[in-house]
Amino acid sequence: MAIDNETVKRVAFLSRLKVDDDKIESTKEEFNKILQWIEELNEIDTDEVEPLISVNNVNLRVRNDEITAGNCRDDILKNAPSAEYDYFAVPKVVE
Amino acid sequence: MSDITKLTVCETLKALQNKEISSVELTKAYIENMEKGRHYNAYITECADKALKQAEIADKNYQSGNNRLLEGIPLGIKDLFCTKDIRTTAASHILDNFIPPYESTVTQNLLNDGAVFLGKLNLDEFAMGGSNETSYFGPVVNPWSKDTDLVPGGSSGGSAAAVAANMCAAATGTDTGGSIREPAAFCGCTGIKPTYGRCSRYGIIAFASSLDQAGPIAKDVKDCALLLQSMAGFDEKDSTSCDIAVPDFPNLLNGDVKGLVVGVPKEYRPQGLNDEVASYWDKAAEYLKARGAIIKEISLPHTKYALATYYVLAPAEASSNLARYDGIRYGFRAEGKNLDDLYINTRTSGFGKEVQRRIMIGTYVLSAGYYDAYYLKAQKMRRLIHNDFMEAFKQCDIILTPTSPITAFPIGDESMLENPINMYLNDVFTVSVNLAGLPALSLPIGLSENGLPLGMQLIGKPFDEVTVFNVAAKIEEDAKFERK
Numbered sequence: 001m002a003i004d005n006e007t008v009k010r011v012a013f014l015s016r017l018k019v020d021d022d023k024i025e026s027t028k029e030e031f032n033k034i035l036q037w038i039e040e041l042n043e044i045d046t047d048e049v050e051p052l053i054s055v056n057n058v059n060l061r062v063r064n065d066e067i068t069a070g071n072c073r074d075d076i077l078k079n080a081p082s083a084e085y086d087y088f089a090v091p092k093v094v095e
Numbered sequence: 096m097s098d099i100t101k102l103t104v105c106e107t108l109k110a111l112q113n114k115e116i117s118s119v120e121l122t123k124a125y126i127e128n129m130e131k132g133r134h135y136n137a138y139i140t141e142c143a144d145k146a147l148k149q150a151e152i153a154d155k156n157y158q159s160g161n162n163r164l165l166e167g168i169p170l171g172i173k174d175l176f177c178t179k180d181i182r183t184t185a186a187s188h189i190l191d192n193f194i195p196p197y198e199s200t201v202t203q204n205l206l207n208d209g210a211v212f213l214g215k216l217n218l219d220e221f222a223m224g225g226s227n228e229t230s231y232f233g234p235v236v237n238p239w240s241k242d243t244d245l246v247p248g249g250s251s252g253g254s255a256a257a258v259a260a261n262m263c264a265a266a267t268g269t270d271t272g273g274s275i276r277e278p279a280a281f282c283g284c285t286g287i288k289p290t291y292g293r294c295s296r297y298g299i300i301a302f303a304s305s306l307d308q309a310g311p312i313a314k315d316v317k318d319c320a321l322l323l324q325s326m327a328g329f330d331e332k333d334s335t336s337c338d339i340a341v342p343d344f345p346n347l348l349n350g351d352v353k354g355l356v357v358g359v360p361k362e363y364r365p366q367g368l369n370d371e372v373a374s375y376w377d378k379a380a381e382y383l384k385a386r387g388a389i390i391k392e393i394s395l396p397h398t399k400y401a402l403a404t405y406y407v408l409a410p411a412e413a414s415s416n417l418a419r420y421d422g423i424r425y426g427f428r429a430e431g432k433n434l435d436d437l438y439i440n441t442r443t444s445g446f447g448k449e450v451q452r453r454i455m456i457g458t459y460v461l462s463a464g465y466y467d468a469y470y471l472k473a474q475k476m477r478r479l480i481h482n483d484f485m486e487a488f489k490q491c492d493i494i495l496t497p498t499s500p501i502t503a504f505p506i507g508d509e510s511m512l513e514n515p516i517n518m519y520l521n522d523v524f525t526v527s528v529n530l531a532g533l534p535a536l537s538l539p540i541g542l543s544e545n546g547l548p549l550g551m552q553l554i555g556k557p558f559d560e561v562t563v564f565n566v567a568a569k570i571e572e573d574a575k576f577e578r579k
Contacts, residue, residue, distance in 0.1 A: 003459070015414065015458045016421075016438040017451050027455075030515070034456060037516055038403045041472055044479065051474030052481055054305055055532030055557075056292045060334050075196035081428035088423050093434050 002032050100124050100261040101578075104168055104318040105345070107264055111157060111167050118153035118167025122146050122211055125169045128262045129213065135236045137247075137257040139174045140182050141214040149211040156209065164325055166209030171263035173254050174215035175222055176202045176309070177298040181212070185300045186220045186230035189420050189427045189445030199298025200330045201267065201309045208325045213263050217253030220447045221417065222274055222302045225521045227252025228506060229449040237282055237503045238579055239547055245503040248278030254312045255282035259579055265313035265322050269299060271306045272405055273499075273525025276537035279312050280498035280550025283539045283578060285567070286312040287319050290558045291532035292337035294323075295330030303412035304335075306405075306529040314578055316538060316567045320344035323560065342561055350565040353387030357566070358491030362398035363524060372497045372549060375540045379495060379551045382573040383566065391491055395483040400476050401527040406519055407460050407473035408530075413450075414457025420445060452515065481531045488556050493566055496524050498537040498550035524552060534560045536567050539576040548576070 003011075008028045012019045019027050073086060082089040099107070099116055110116045126143045146169060153167030177183050177195035184190045198206070206212075219229040226246035227235040235252040237245040238260040247256040251268030255278035258266050268275040270288035279286030287310045294309040301307065311322035324345060329338040359380060364373065380390045422428035422441030429444050431437035446454070460469035487494065499521060504511065511518045528535040534557070537550040551570060555563035 007459075011455050011459045011462065013439075014462060015451075015454045016418075016435070016442050017446070017455065018439050018443040030452070031456065031459070033514065033516065034406070038407055038469065038473075041400055041403050041407075041476055044397070044400065044476065046472060046475035046479070049475040049478050051471055052478035053474060054335065055481065056335060056337055061331070063331070069197075072196060076424075078196065079193055079425035081422060081426070090423055091431065091434055091437055 003028060003035065100128055103314045104165070104264050104321060107168060108165075112162065114157070118150040118157070118211065119147060121167065122150040122169050122213070125213055125261075125263060128260065132260045132262050135238060135256050135260055135262070136233055137217055137235050137253040137260070137262055138171070138214045139184055139186065139217050139232050139253070142181060142212060145181070146211050146213050153209055153211060163207070163209035164321070165205060167211060168209070168264050169211045169213050170205065171213050171216045171254060171257045171266040172202055173218055173251050173267050173269060175218060175269050175300045176267060177300065178202055178212065178215065181215065183215065183300070184231070185222070186218045186232055187446065187450070188231045189441070191231065191427065193426050195298070197298060200295035200332060201299065201326045204328065205267070205325055210325070216251070216257055216266060219250035219252065220450050221300065221413070222250040222269055222271055223413065223449050223453055224249045225273065225277055225518055226504075226511065227278070229447055231447060234506050236506070239283060239503065241546065243505045245547070246281065246506050248281035248503065250274040251278045251312060255279050255284050255286070258282070258284045258312050258314060261579070265311055265318050267309060267326070268312045269307055269309050270529065271302050272409060272529050273522045275310050275312055276498050276525050276535060276550065276552060277521065279537045280539070280548065281503040283548030283576065284312050285315055285319050285536065285538045286310060287323060287536040287560065287563065288528065288534065289323060289327060289560055290534045292335055293327045293534070293558070293560070295328070295333040295336045297330055297332035301416040303409040304416060305412060306409060316536070316564055316571050317345055317348060319536065320348060320564045339558055344560060344564055347561050348564055348568050350561075352383055352566055352569050355388045355493065355566070356491040357383050357388050357390050358393035358487055358494040359390060360393050360395045360398065360487070360494060360496060362395050363496045369500060371543050372500060375549050376495070376497050376551065379540055379570050379574070382570055383495070386569055393487045393491055393494070395487055395527070397476065397479045397483050398527060401480055401530060402519060402523055404473045404476040404480060405522070405526040405530060406456075407469050408477065410453040410457030411461050411470050412457070414454045414461065417446075417450070417454055449515070477530050480527055484527070484531045484533060492556070493562055494554040496552045496554065498524060498552040500524065502543045502545070502547035502549060528554055533557060534563050536563050538567050538571055540570070540574050541576060
């Protein structure tokens with residue numbers, strides 16, 4: 001399954017990354033090399049195989065829905081590139 | 096005492112307990128080595144002042160007899176572990192101003208045991224790489240380099256280089272596809288990736304969550320055993336952490352390998368395997384055989400597919416994990432005329448080339464129409480690779496392989512850079528272990544003809560690190576590798 005220039009642009013946008021116009025061709029070629037290599041997996045018939053999602057097959061633990069760490073707003077906001085009125089600040093999103 | 100920074104952690108602890116040295120004196124000696132070794136670029140952030148304060152507390156605890164497991168031992172911490180109030184970058188521009196308001200569980204465990212933190216160690220950006228060349232802070236130089244600067248391996252390259260150059264007594268690392276074992280092998284150190292679930296992932300910046308594990312890189316097997324004992328343990332803050340007791344690893348090292356069945360997988364000896372690697376592999380098997388172990392050829396039939404499986408699953412998980420870096424809540428922000436622009440500009444300038452490549456590959460294999468063909472397929476292959484090991488462990492107790500098919504290569508090596516797959520191939524002996532979630536240790540076995548360390552890998556059954564340490568200790572005794 002080789003990909004084309006349009007797919008490169010689409011995947012870049014889904015990833016919220018920009019690929020410059022003069023890099024699209026080389027990115028496509030690089031991707032196709034990697035995808036072609038990955039296609040060797042098709043040599044093996046896996047129709048009857050259960051996917052393995054996690055190696056420790058324990059059930060997830062449940063706990064009470066209680067706050068275990070809180071009252072740290074100021075600590076959290078310290079790392080924000082922009083904060084105003086005790087909130088994260090972002091560009092205007094609603095016209 | 097001559098050079099106290101050359102002692103192992105276990106030897107150092109004895110010297111501290113006997114009051115032959117103080118932790119402050121020891122910490123100062125390591126800080127001096129860090130200053131002398133700055134050209135290795137092993138540390139991203141040095142914390143000399145903080146370390147000396149910790150050392151003073153350690154000395155008081157020795158005075159009062161309240162010394163703990165690792166009291167006063169100066170460690171280096173891979174800059175992927177969040178450390179409270181100490182900058183944590185993941186070697187990425189996108190986090191180069193991030194100061195965590197909390198401590199990772201693994202580093203908290205070490206602090207609770209009295210360890211001293213010298214600073215944060217360099218790595219491949221977000222642990223994505225096998226040579227430490229993708230770091231935003233520049234490559235690390237392997238202390239074994241002679242005329243040309245060589246890579247230390249990756250992604251825990253700073254950790255391995257710092258241990259090799261005696262710039263810390265031991266270090267933490269993380270391993271997603273070989274990131275503890277490969278740099279340990281390239282730098283002549285010992286490192287273990289424990290069983291998945293043995294160490295908490297809480298507070299470790301995530302790369303591929305179903306594969307990531309923390310572990311130590313140290314000067315020898317016993318130090319690794321001691322460090323792992325401190326780092327490991329159940330943590331309710333990580334839902335994949337296992338509630339299984341941590342054995343007293345360092346004190347269980349006196350076992351016998353007599354009658355133990357050591358599996359040697361035939362698929363790990365492909366045509367064209369480097370002669371030196373192959374002969375050291377045979378030598379390691381000989382050491383064990385001479386001690387009464389039974390060497391048995393085994394088969395791991397899907398080995399050939401492990402790398403491709405890994406390079407679908409790891410980028411897929413990474414693309415999801417790294418979606419959080421949006422320039423809003425923490426880290427670097429580049430402005431944009433609307434929200435999408437802000438995201439795109441932030442991520443495009445914040446992430447390096449290899450990270451962007453993996454995010455895009457991961458996004459592609461998870462995208463509508465391709466999910467089944469790539470991602471689901473790879474998860475099914477992961478099952479087969481996992482089952483290979485489970486079948487093999489019906490016939491043997493432990494598996495012996497080389498750690499890497501090559502020794503350290505020059506920084507900026509053309510053939511590695513021209514095609515990313517060439518770099519990925521270096522992980523050929525290590526990735527299967529992460530896919531199967533098994534414990535695996537790398538230890539130095541000897542030097543190549545050009546004077547560079549070569550590593551051997553021991554792979555154990557799930558949660559059987561004890562056997563791994565035991566067998567490793569025997570090979571270590573026989574190999575008599577000379578550290579720097």
